[in-house]
Amino acid sequence: MRQENADILIIGAGASALACAAELAPIAQKKNKKIILLEAQKVCARKILVSGNGRCNFTNAKANPNTYYGDKKFITEILTQFPPNACLNFFDKLGLKYICENDRYFPLAGKASAVKECFLNWLENYGVQILENQTAVKIKRQASLWQVITQDAVYITKYLVLACGSKAYPQISGTELGYTLASQAGHKIKTPAPALFGFDLQEKKALLRIAGIKIQANVWLEKYPYNVQTDEIIFTARGVNGNNILTLSRHAKAGDRVFIDFLPQFTNEELKIYLQNRAKKYSSLKTKALFSGLLPDNLINLLIDFAHLRKNNKLVDFMPSNFAKIIETLKAWPFTIYTLRPFEEAYSASGGVLTSEIEAKTLRSICAKDLFIIGELLDVDAYCGGFSLHFAFATGVLAAKAIGDELCRI
Numbered sequence: 001m002r003q004e005n006a007d008i009l010i011i012g013a014g015a016s017a018l019a020c021a022a023e024l025a026p027i028a029q030k031k032n033k034k035i036i037l038l039e040a041q042k043v044c045a046r047k048i049l050v051s052g053n054g055r056c057n058f059t060n061a062k063a064n065p066n067t068y069y070g071d072k073k074f075i076t077e078i079l080t081q082f083p084p085n086a087c088l089n090f091f092d093k094l095g096l097k098y099i100c101e102n103d104r105y106f107p108l109a110g111k112a113s114a115v116k117e118c119f120l121n122w123l124e125n126y127g128v129q130i131l132e133n134q135t136a137v138k139i140k141r142q143a144s145l146w147q148v149i150t151q152d153a154v155y156i157t158k159y160l161v162l163a164c165g166s167k168a169y170p171q172i173s174g175t176e177l178g179y180t181l182a183s184q185a186g187h188k189i190k191t192p193a194p195a196l197f198g199f200d201l202q203e204k205k206a207l208l209r210i211a212g213i214k215i216q217a218n219v220w221l222e223k224y225p226y227n228v229q230t231d232e233i234i235f236t237a238r239g240v241n242g243n244n245i246l247t248l249s250r251h252a253k254a255g256d257r258v259f260i261d262f263l264p265q266f267t268n269e270e271l272k273i274y275l276q277n278r279a280k281k282y283s284s285l286k287t288k289a290l291f292s293g294l295l296p297d298n299l300i301n302l303l304i305d306f307a308h309l310r311k312n313n314k315l316v317d318f319m320p321s322n323f324a325k326i327i328e329t330l331k332a333w334p335f336t337i338y339t340l341r342p343f344e345e346a347y348s349a350s351g352g353v354l355t356s357e358i359e360a361k362t363l364r365s366i367c368a369k370d371l372f373i374i375g376e377l378l379d380v381d382a383y384c385g386g387f388s389l390h391f392a393f394a395t396g397v398l399a400a401k402a403i404g405d406e407l408c409r410i
């Protein structure tokens with residue numbers, strides 16, 4: 001088997017690995033230390049490329065411990081050291097231009113590939129090697145160094161960083177191998193589960209009538225009445241999707257009821273006054289006129305049936321009970337979750353390496369020497385909206401700083 005030596009070896013070349021290598025590269029070059037990244041896929045950073053619908057929502061101005069699930073103390077320590085503006089400064093350094101939309105940051109180029117390219121240019125400039133088609137299958141300590149075994153080579157390194165991501169989205173690059181490697185180093189794993197997925201709904205007939213509709217809405221679960229930020233939801237023939245749906249998916253179970261407020265811009269009272277005034281003004285017109293300009297056509301038609309209104313009724317004949325039913329429906333329309341989605345449709349995974357076995361300041365393993373574990377492989381997951389990538393970059397940069405500090409002390 002071919003043997004190769006490195007000083008710092010990173011397993012994975014996704015978001016957290018690239019951030020770690022980028023932060024470390026200048027110090028490593030100065031100290032004449034070799035960084036190698038091993039990537040199982042034919043090309044690296046596949047999740048960055050598909051992220052944010054191909055636009056890569058790489059951080060969020062509102063990233064804070066409450067937008068993450070996991071050990072809050074651990075997450076707080078990481079976000080305190082690497083808040084959203086540190087992420088922006090980091091990308092400024094790498095030369096990425098970006099824009100902000102509702103607290104979410106995207107590359108100015110409008111393409112996720114801009115993020116990958118800025119990393120690759122930076123790393124090439126510092127002579128960092130990314131070896132693709134190299135799947136690490138085994139790690140072991142030998143004579144105070146790490147041995148990493150891939151399908152056709154053995155790599156020897158002092159510092160080892162596990163940046164293998166989670167098992168979500170296996171059709172891109174998601175894999176269980178990271179958990180296996182971490183276990184080989186003595187780490188315990190919390191069983192991963194799909195996180196951040198759309199809802200498959202039971203109301204298939206209704207969905208056929210509104211599939212394709214995109215609308216700003218509030219959503220919440222009956223059993224988890226936390227109302228996430230108003231955002232766009234998208235109906236499909238199978239269910240409903242959108243950032244706020246993905247965020248709620250963490251708490252969903254099959255059979256749970258999900259409520260949608262289709263007019264979050266109005267309170268119930270404001271909507272009542274608006275509709276009553278409109279009914280007075282257009283008293284001779286029919287039911288549909290009450291909603292025109294307010295909602296998409298197909299949704300109005302569904303509402304008329306759902307709220308048992310008569311299409312040909314004149315607005316002058318509307319009863320208080322009709323208004324009450326319309327408001328109740330529009331402000332809290334109930335749907336039922338049919339099934340939860342599998343890892344293939346989940347943008348991330350909950351569970352992973354127990355953070356109680358990782359130093360939050362440095363991402364250093366407390367189970368094994370000179371080992372660092374970063375990114376989604378850890379038992380931390382997040383809301384939808386740039387928070388997952390922020391965490392991947394944060395942990396990558398913090399691990400790099402810790403290794404860099406040690407290199408400077410040697």
Ligand SMILES: Cc1cc2nc3c(=O)[nH]c(=O)nc-3n(C[C@H](O)[C@H](O)[C@H](O)COP(=O)(O)OP(=O)(O)OC[C@H]3O[C@@H](n4cnc5c(N)ncnc54)[C@H](O)[C@@H]3O)c2cc1C
Binds near residue numbers: 045163173346385
């Ligand atoms: C469709 C989709 C859209 C998303 N959109 C967003 C978004 O807009 N904003 C956001 O914040 N988050 C988004 N995410 C989540 C985000 O992409 C991940 O949280 C992030 O990429 C995790 O970074 P990571 O470095 O931990 O893992 P990854 O980026 O997944 O990188 C891990 C890498 O390690 C490699 N690897 C694994 N095991 C081995 C091994 N044994 N040997 C060698 N290589 C190995 C993998 O091939 C992979 O390239 C999205 C995810 C998906 C699937």
